[in-house]
Amino acid sequence: MTVQESLQKIRTHWVERISRELASGEGVRAGFVEQLERFYELLEHTVVTGNLAWLDPVLYDWGQSPTETNLEQGDYYVSFVVNRMTTLTIEVARENLNKKDALELIAAVVPIFTHSLSVVVRYEMETRVAHISSELNKTQEKLQQLDHNKSNFISVAAHELKTPLTLIEGYTAMMVDMVEQSGQSPIDGLLKGVNTGIHRLRQIIDDMIDVSLIDNNLLTLNFQPVWVSHLLNLLKNELKKTTTERKQDLIVNQFEGSDLMIYGDSERLYQALYNVASNAIKYTPDKGTITIDGRMLPGFLEVVITDTGIGISPENQATIFEKFGQLGRTDLHSSGKTKFKGGGPGLGLPITRGIIEAHGGTIWVESEGYDEVKLKGSTFHVLLPTRTEATDPLITKFFGHVEQSKPESEKETIGKEAPPTNNPTA
Incomplete structure (x- = not known):
């Protein structure tokens, strides 16, 4: 068969x-x-x-x-x-x-x-x-829809909160003036406390608006001459009170490129550097050291901010640049903005990254790991293009034609003065 x-x-x-x-x-x-x-x-x-x-x-x-x-x-x-x-x-x-x-x-x-x-x-x-x-x-x-909805919520919430906050701020300022004229010192102290809370709330709302602008590619930059030394001097003076209270050393070294004039948005660049430096202060214990240094690279200026703080674990070194990317338990954070491990909405570093990248630069962090005993510290690197003209090809490529803002000789604005004769030192 x-x-x-x-x-x-x-x-x-x-x-x-x-x-x-x-x-x-x-x-x-x-x-x-x-x-x-x-x-x-x-x-x-x-x-x-x-x-x-x-x-x-x-x-x-x-x-x-x-x-x-x-x-x-x-x-x-x-x-x-x-x-x-x-x-x-x-x-x-x-x-x-x-x-x-x-x-x-x-x-x-x-x-x-x-x-x-x-x-x-x-x-x-x-x-x-x-x-x-x-x-x-x-x-x-x-997830994209969720992220879009989240961005929309942040934008709407921030703008909705800004209007009543402006009213509260205005009426409080008027009450402070009235109290000062009448000499009622106890009420004056209370109103100053209210003003402090209002100021902090405005910072949070402004951060929310900035995040919304960055998420929706709406962040606009006003390019003008910026002297790096001036930014660093302003930063040192602004943070002096906080570091003195915390008994920390804030060292600003003179380095190659620190007296350089570049083109950028001076207020936004200062905001970015301030966020990184204040973050270093926050996660460095009292009596610690924060050092600002840098160097010149081909086509770029690198600003390096190093601290002797608690450090960042490798798996979290990317998370900190994401929105609301807080580390550790938020219920254990102190409430003060500059106190050790002080709490916050987790928007400072994401805004910083958005500002730096909008300038054509980049930011990253290096750390041996998280350790509150050995204090391994962290080092933030900020890389900025060394543009010397407002019509620099990089500016034209990313932002089109940009008009140069002329420095105002009589008005003290970040990055609008001639470079100081003495560079910042420790």
């Missing part, structure tokens, strides 16, 4: 045996029998012709057939069916054929089933990968 004749002889037994074992329920079994009949017919053609491609259409259909439930649960049902069909085919052949015919049939069909299994597994994996990719795309879209 030929292999083809053997296949024809066991066909009815094969279909009945496999449908009974692998399909549950009469409705399911009816559809499954049709598929088995189709497969068996193509199997016969494959045995006769020796061409494995005969089975590809049905195998492709099976490989693409997993349900949403199968995909979500990670079930590989089709490959299991084909694998089980191989075993049952061997059993049916042994039960319905003599030993010689059974061996010849098994030798002919097992390689075909093996090939079919590999094809089905490949198709099944492709279907699963496509499903996972689709789910990832959906998740990414949801």
Whole structure:
């Protein structure tokens, strides 16, 4: 008996045996029998012709057939069916054929089933990968929408809060003036406390607005001549009171490029450097040291701010530049803005990164790790392009034509004075 004749002889037994074992329920079994009949017919053609491609259409259909439930649960049902069909085919052949015919049939069909299994597994994996990719795309879209909604909320909330805050600030200022004229010192102290709270709230709202501008690519820069030494002097003078209260040393070294004049937004650059320096003060214990240094690089000026603080673990060195990227437990932070590990909304460094990148520069941090005992410290690197003209190609590339703002000789504005004769020293 030929292999083809053997296949024809066991066909009815094969279909009945496999449908009974692998399909549950009469409705399911009816559809499954049709598929088995189709497969068996193509199997016969494959045995006769020796061409494995005969089975590809049905195998492709099976490989693409997993349900949403199968995909979500990670079930590989089709490959299991084909694998089980191989075993049952061997059993049916042994039960319905003599030993010689059974061996010849098994030798002919097992390689075909093996090939079919590999094809089905490949198709099944492709279907699963496509499903996972689709789910990832959906998740990414949801995250993007969530981030967009968050940015919108920050923008709306900040602007809505700014209006009543302005009213409170104005009325409080008038009350302070009235109290000062009447000499009621106890009330004067209370009003000063209210003013301090208002000032802090305004800083938070301004930070929220800045984050919103950066997120929506709406941050505008006013390019003008900026003397780096002037920025560093202002920074040292601004932070002197805080470092004195904390008994910290703030050292501003003279370095190559510290007396350089570059083009940039002086107020925004000062804001960025202030955020980094105040952050260093915040995470450095009392009596610690904060050092500002730098160097010239080809086409760039690097400002380096180093502290002897608690350091940052490697896994968190990127997190701190993300919005609201606070480290540690927020309930253990002190409430003061400049106190050791003082709390905050976590917007300072993200704003700094946005400002520096808007200038065509970059910022990163290096630290050996977090340790409140050994105090390994952190080093922030701020890289700024050394533009010497307002029409610098980099400015034109990123921001189009920028008009140069003329320095105001009589008005003290950051970056608008001639460079001081003496550079900042420790």
